[in-house]
Amino acid sequence: MAIDEQKNNPLHGKTLEFILKQLVWHYGWEELGILVKIACFNNNPTMNSSLKFLRKTDWARKKVEKLFLNTFH
Numbered sequence: 001m002a003i004d005e006q007k008n009n010p011l012h013g014k015t016l017e018f019i020l021k022q023l024v025w026h027y028g029w030e031e032l033g034i035l036v037k038i039a040c041f042n043n044n045p046t047m048n049s050s051l052k053f054l055r056k057t058d059w060a061r062k063k064v065e066k067l068f069l070n071t072f073h
Helices: 003-007 016-035 047-056 058-072
Strands: none
Touching: 016 047, 016 058, 047 058
């Protein structure tokens, strides 16, 4: 991806961990689990287990990124 394209990407420079921490801070695990229906948010959620799942699961990561953009942009 070209540098010019990254300038317009609102997620550029934000790690998945940063995005998830912001969402957990803003919503809490319970509400996050309602907004993004994935088991790692609803069944004994931890930052590490959620990040591990999101890094392996493209569709779930995209949902989390979309929620981040809708919440903070």
